[in-house]
Amino acid sequence: MPTYPKPTQEQLVVTRLGEARLVSPLPLSTTPGDNIGDFVDDDLRALYxxxxxxxxxxxxxxxxxxxxxxxxxxxxxxxTAAIVTCGGLCPGLNNVIRSLVLELLMNYGIRNVLGIRYGYHGLNPNVGRPPFELTKELVDEIHHKGGTILGTSRGPQEHKESVDFLVDRGVNILFCVGGDGTQRGAHQIASEIARRKLPISVIGIPKTIDNDIKYCYRTFGFATAVSEAEKVIDRAHVEAKSVLNGVGLVKLMGRHAGFITAAATLASGEANFALIPEVPMQLHGEHGLLAALDRRLKAREHAVVVIAEGAGQHWLDECPDEFDASGNLLLRDVGPFLAHAIKDYSNKVGNPANVKYFDPSYHIRSVHADATDSLLCERLARAAAHAGMAGKTDMLVGLWHNQLIDVPLAVSCDAKKQLSPEGELWMALQALTRQEKWYSGV
Structure with missing residues (x-):
């Protein structure tokens, strides 16, 4: 179960623009057992x-x-619907765009879907490029490509100008595809729309390889990123075993959450140490990483270390906080620091390590989605289309115990999801690496 505070039922109520009175054009049924797919009853719920x-x-x-x-x-x-993709790249962005376009045009029969260029910048005509029409022919094969055909950017725009843009373009539904920063921006846009009492729906689709969005058990892009990261860990293992005292050091993405690091470590099965932001560890001392690594090298003459980018920040010298365009704290690069620390320590104790450093950060997020993520993208996109057409707003589509759910943005964006040190994933990793034998806290 999640480590964040339990919400109230009132917080989980999804906002609606008004009463839905039009009959859906979808060829679905309300009769169970007739071998026709069913509509979802408004009163149907998924338990927390x-x-x-x-x-x-x-x-x-x-x-x-x-x-x-x-x-x-x-x-x-x-x-008229519009789609915007924001933040860093992620496997599956084009899949979501394609599935949205096909569901809206082919099944609902709406006539116009706009592609917003380069993130929220495209909602500000003073700085962004104009949108273009998304057609069936245009999106037909984009799911086989990485990246996003719409382009992306970081950082919000003035929400009043964004809403003015939606009104000027006659947009009725805005689909915001992105991570927690994107969804916070979507919530602010929806709040401005509500203040003006406009009939415009804002629907979020959670995207991040970090898998750190609340009430979404797995965001799209995560499975593909783990698969690609697993390959890098395997290569690091080959490099480490091929030389005396070889150390394969792999830094993976994960600013505040260690899901990629933990999952890829388990998938590979070749790492001996996995370091994540949620479980601080000491570097020096008898129970520190460097001493444990030295003992491993003396016993087996090779090792593989996987570290999330947000882990070990307390090891580095303090410096003034800096932030990117999305408001994220800029992390100091722990990978090269740890590589040098391993070399210096091993030389000092007379057991020199041969460190091979891997940083596949941008590689693992720029590939096209694998089959697992492609299926999830399809589910999330179509559920988002259904929510928008039903007049729901200020919400994202989440995944909870394998059920797609509608989640208010306010409750989803108030904190990041993190890996639980008491959960199954971390316990499995400890069982594999046995690193609890040396870990003793900061």
Whole structure:
């Protein structure tokens, strides 16, 4: 279960633009057992916690289940949608764009889908490039390519200008594809729309290889990133085993969450140490990483170390905080620091290490989505289209115990999801690496 505070039921209520009174054009059914796909009833819910102690009364806390509704809010032939992709690249961006376009144009029958250029910059005509029309022919094969055909950028724009742009362009539904910064921006846009009492829907689709968005068990791009990272760890193992006292050091993305590092370490099975932001560790001393690594080299003459970019920040010298355009704290580069620390320590104790350093950060996020992520992109995009057409707003589509859910942006964006040191993933990693034998805290 999550480590963040449990929400209230009131916080999980999804905002609607108004009553949905139009019959959906989708050829779905309301009759179970007729071998036709069903609409999702508005009253259907997914439990917040499906696990209970025997004899315990189940909690009523629940999420609204995502999916196609029998009644919709927007008239399809009069509806214009827009899609924007923001933040860093991620496998599956083009898949989401394609699935959204196909669902909206082919199944709902809306006539116009706009592609917003280069992130939220494209919502400000003073700094961004004009949007272009997304057609079936244009998106037909883009899911086989990495990146995003819309372009991306970091940082918000003035929300009043963004809403002015949506009004000027006649946009009824804005789909915001991105991570927590993107979704915070989407929430601010939705809040400005609500202040003006405009009938414009804002729907978020969670994207990040870091997998750190609340109420989304797995964001799209994560599985592909783990698969690519696994390959790098395997190569680091080859390099390490090929020389005396070889150390393969791999730095992976993960600013505040160690999901990629932990999952890729488990998938590879070749790493001996995995360091993540959620579990601080000491570098020096008898129970520190360097001493443990030296013992490993004396025993096996090679080792593989995997570290998330946000881990070990307390090892580095203090410096003034700097932030990127999205408001993220700029991290100091722990990879080269650790590589030098390993070399210096091993030389000092008379057991020199041969360090091979790998930093595949941009590689693992720029490839096209694998089959697992492609399927998730399809699910998330179509659920987002259903939510938008039903007149829901200020929400994102999440994944909770393998159920697609509608989550208010305010409750999803108030904190990042992190890996639990008491959870199954971290316990499995400890069982594999046995690194709890040396770890003793900061």
């Amino acid at each position: 916690n499906p696990r209970i102690m025997l004899g315990e009364k189940p909690s009523d806390l629940c999420f609204e289940l995502a999916g196609a509704r029998r009644e919709i809010f927007f008239t399809p032939q009069d509806t």
